[in-house]
Amino acid sequence: MSTPSPDALAELRYQLLDWYDAHARVLPWRVPPLEGKGGKRPDPYHVWLSEIMLQQTGVMTVKPYFTAFLKRFPTVQDLAAAPLDEILGLWAGLGYYARARNLHEGAKAIAALGGFPMGEAGLRSIKGIGPYxxxxxxxxxxxxxxxxxxxxxxxxxxxxxxxxAALPAAKPIFREAASRFEHPHRPGDFAQAMMDLGATICTPRNPICGLCPWSKVCKAYEKGCANDYPKKQPKKLKPVRYGVAFVVLGPDGLLVRRRLNEGLLGGMLEVPNLAWRDTPYETDACVLQGFDPRADWISCDSVRHVFTHFDLRMQVLAVRLSEISNLEGYHRLAPEAVSQAALPSLMQKIIASGLKALNLL
DNA sequence: CACCCGTGGAG
DNA sequence: TCTCCAAGGGT
Known part of the structure; x- marks a missing residue:
């Protein structure tokens, strides 16, 4: 690509900002463009929280989580003072749980600083805040x-x-290309305008080029090949893994335990389950987990769950017991508390399958 | 640089 | 059913 002239870049900026003034999305964490031109800035805490939640996650998905977080933690100090488990409970279902753990750590760091760092370098020093x-x-x-x-x-x-150039290897090329737009005039609105354009007009498939403020200068539109961009490197196919999960309901609730604060679903709750492997389990699954095979185990609907880098098939076994002997590392969770607990979607699916088989759903 | 890390919706 | 992918970051 040839380097656009400063005048051409300035023209593009004005066209996009004009479009944004008329078509900006209304979002809970955003200050409308006209108020922004009046000098009003959004709360850095709101911006930070929304950006973390929006990492690899859609706006529609994030909205209810953002609202719930702000209601429970109105300030970054409230977030810093909260127990991690409560944060994970509110984050449950959003995925990429390291974001929630880093958010808590970041909140404590920001509270200790007495407020948000006001520069890019200072922001970068906070766990969970990367270049973007x-x-x-x-x-x-x-x-x-x-x-x-x-x-x-x-x-x-x-x-x-x-x-x-193909992504993600070409990231540096795109950073260089984007930096050509760097300018002191309304940088916040320009950034959000670019994202709104990509989300509502310049969509991954079937972009609405007829409504785009840049259609007259867009090379892909000119050639009619917008759907072929951006170029991407081929992805690897995901392996299938297998496991067995146990929904064990006693008088005090379901058996659950806390996963380690690292790795997959780190810090979240789980029901007892056998190590996930690349071949299915056949028989004696409850014995392998240390449970009594003579109990009234019910075979439930199996659960399929897709992670980023593998596909999981979980066999589900459920049982209702009049008493549960103490199991190392496990505690009880009342069925009424399931919906607000720090249970990832995979575990919610497994518990729903188990409770349904026990006629409790 | 390659891999790890969730989830739900759209086409 | 299947593929793609959404305001990425950590290691």
Whole structure:
């Protein structure tokens, strides 16, 4: 791609900002563009929280979580003072749970500093804030001249200038391309305008080029090949893994335990389950877990769950016991508390399958 | 750099 | 059913 002239870049900026003034999405963590032009800035805590939640996660999914978080933790100090388990409980279902653990750690660091770092470098020092989020918070919350580069912006730029390099290896090329737009005039609105354009007009499939403020200069539109961009490296196929989970209901509730604070579903609750492996389990599953095979085990609907890098098939066995002997590391969770507990979606599915088989759903 | 890390919706 | 993917970051 040839380097656009400063005048051409300035023209693009004005066209996009005009479009944004008229078509900006209304979002709970956002200050409308006209208020922004009046000098009003969004709360850095709101911007930070929303950016973390939005990492690899859709706006529609995030909205209810964002609202619930802000209601329970109105300030970053409230978040810093909260127990991790409560944060994980509110995060349950959103996925990528390291974000929640890092959020808690970040809140404590920010509270200790007495407030948010107001520069990109300071933001970068906080766990969970990478190059994208640092630039986004700096631009949106503090109106500093940065152009964050997310998936939306990569897609928009790849089409606008027909960038051939394949992602994710080409990230540095896109950063360089985006930095050409860096300018002190309304950097926060410009960043959000790029993301709105990518999310609502310049969509991954079937972009609505007829409504795009840049259609007259977009190379991909000119060639009619917008759907072919951005170029991406082929992904690996996911292996299938197998496990067996046990829904054990006693008089005081379900057997659950806490996973380690690292790795897959780190810090979240789980029901007893056998180690996941690449071949299915056949028989004697309850013996393998240390349970009494003579109990009235019910074979439940199996659960399929797709993780980022593998596909999981879980066999589910359920039993109702009049008493449960003490099991090392496990505690009881009342069925009424399941919906608010720090249980990831996989475990919610497993428990639902078990309770249904026990005629409790 | 390659891999790990969730989930639900859209087409 | 299947594929793609959404405001990425940590290691």
């Amino acid at each position: 989020t640092a630039a986004a918070v700096a631009a949106i919350a503090f109106d500093l001249p940065h152009v964050p580069v997310d998936g939306n912006i990569e897609r928009v730029l790849s089409r606008l200038w027909l960038i051939q």
